[in-house]
Amino acid sequence: MTFSPELEKRFAEMAAKYPEGRQKACLIPMLMYAQDEVGHMTEELKEEVAKRLNISVLEVNEVVGYYTMMRKKRMGETHLQICTNISCLLWDGDQLWERACQKLGIGHNEVTADGKISLEEVECIGACSWAPAIQVNYDFQHHVTPEQLDKLIDDLRKA
């Protein structure tokens, strides 16, 4: 499969950073950047990465299977991640989660029918000082109130 010229450039730069024979170490960043472009871990993507790093597809699957951030199926254009781990829970993060589920009519790791939004209940995202926190694609939102969540979802629906 082919990637965009920008991504190819990025891969080439990355590979040069590791000592000869250790290119396998590029696996995780390569998968993440490729996922950003492709959307999720397709069989084709895994095969391509395996081929480029001279490892087996099984070795790629071992890594993909382990990390939840490596998506096994296609997610929404916007991926909404709500933390319900201890710090956020103390600040009603679980209620944010319930609210989002009800509003969107979907659950954990599910996508809306129009493919715009997907939801994921995540463990600690390292934003405890600003709990409750949510993550919209790669962006953090801190001290989220139910009203802010509603507005965010409405905006995303309109977009």
Place this chain on the structure above:
Amino acid sequence: MADPVTFTVNGKSLQAPAGTLVIDACKRAGIEIPAFCYYEGLALQAACRMCLVEVEKAPKLLASCTLPVAEGMVVQTESPVVVQARKSMLEFLLTNHPLDCPVCDKGGECELQDMSFRYGAGESRFTEMKHHVDEKQWSPVVYFDAPRCILCYRCVRICDEGLGVKALGVTNRGAYSEITPNKGDHLDCDECGACIDICPVGALTSGIYRYQTRPWEMEHTGTICSHCGDGCKTTLGVKNDEILRGNNRDRSGINGEFLCIKGRYAFDYVSHSERLQSPLLRSGGKLEEVSWSKALAHVAQRFGEIKASGGRFGVIGGEHSTNEENYYLQKFARAGLGTPNIDHRRSGDVPALLDALHGRQGALATVDDLYNAKGVLIIGVDLAQQHPLLAFQTRADSRHHQAKVFTVTEGPVREDKVAVRKVRAAAADQLDAVKSLGEDLKAAGELVVLFGDSIQGAAVGELVAFLDSLGVPAKYICLVDYSNSRGACDMGLLPHLGPGYQAAAQTGMSMAEMLADPSLDALWVVGANPLAGAALASQKAFVVVQDMFLTETAQRADVVLPSASAYEKAGTVTNTCGQVQRLRKAISVMGAKADLDIFGLLARGMNLDLGRAVPDQVFEEIRASVHGYNVPLPVIATGGAAMADPVHGRIQAAAQAHVIQSARDTLFTSGSWSRYSKTLNVVLEAPGELYKP
């Protein structure tokens, strides 16, 4: 750093070399620390947490399998905290375990069972639903039952490190982690079954053995695998005269616990439905079943007549027959029938190597030498396909001792992965290719050289002379195809050489000449199939064949005598390195007789005095008369391997050109026997390609 290191375990002061792991140091001192994932020879994993010990001044329990001993270290292996930790670990391992021991193949020899009895809590606080996954079949020989798995990674490591295949991995996470094969839902691998045997629980089970028996219902017989020339010990599990499994979990023998698909599963040819169980005699153009006495009497009478009339005999011996049988056969031919025409199918130029090494001591490498060598030079052979044990040893040598491996082969081979130099050359150019490696070989400092049929005749001498000129100490292995191909040479199944490579009184015809001789009066073939791909020129020849199956050669026979397989008889065999090991009888098959018994009966029928045809007695004669075979009996008798070093003086070269060609078997073929082993034929990888493009 102090060396040796002094430390204390359970109040006892101990010493161990610096760098020793606590678990090993304790084991040597007789203190057992339980572990699942720690496995001798494999990379450290520290996954199972069974080996946790209490170390003074350490804030928590430490895994003794990855903890090197340190000066003044104080360790407790049986303190209440450690005992409780083990109980908790076992309780944790058993949360999703189905506890189906009564139907599990591993029941009775399961490490999880043993550990639970010895260290476990006996009770579980886990009352939730267990996470269940259905059993999967990955290949005809490998089944996987995920809930039983304790994720020790032994199978993953043996396949990657030991076999160099990397067919297994672990996907997903936590309680959902699962061993996964390389092709998603099935395996593409050597099908060796090492993962099954190394599994401490019943997660990986064998398609051949599963649900056949309980381990304690079998008799176990340690004998030598009957296939390739590496001479692996395989311990056969037998019930009611049926072989149910082969493995070598006790690590006896030169192979440790290594076995390939043939050693572990391909014993099944012995119970193939086409196995001959009655002698056949040609009458009216057709082979018909007759009694042993009638068949033997007929052969004795015809041999007697042909001998009396001065007829021409041809005798072809086998590469799977025991040393005793081969020795007795050549004696029968030369002294009994009075013919010099004796040969076998030759797959490696052993006489040329022994000639080139004349006058040296210890110039032949053992399987163990290969593991310890600083350098390994592989010439003209796909070791992983043709000599799996030697390939395993080479990989282990590279992994454990950082050996420098050189490959000089026609195409890519698996050993390339561990090689410092790999050279591609056609068979005829391989000697020159070796010479081009000169300086690198010198740098290795020490070599074990393995060569196949691409180096033969004068080239062998040239190779030895070249390595001598480099000044690198070298030991050699001349690779031959089958379980006793080497023994067939040593015992004098050669037209120009007798036992121990003494020049024969009279040079006879080679195998090719016998087949091409239109005036041959009798052809006696024992455990060989020369007519597969060749014709017998003589129409009048009286052909006697001793074999297990109606092979191409047996179909041409006038009398076929059903012979016993290597698993049905006693005797000794010599592996490709020259190591002599003893076969032990595991089963009896009705109607078949060991070749040696048949020789004895024929000798009696012909009134020949060739000595008693009893394995022990013939072996005594071999020890007394064959140079290099005066091996220590206790070593052989206790299942060990003794090096037969027949190197003495110059060896007379063959007067006439002869064919030396390896059959180039793969992991999934074994000469004429391939077709009779169900296992070798049902795996997807069969027939297996040599030199995959």
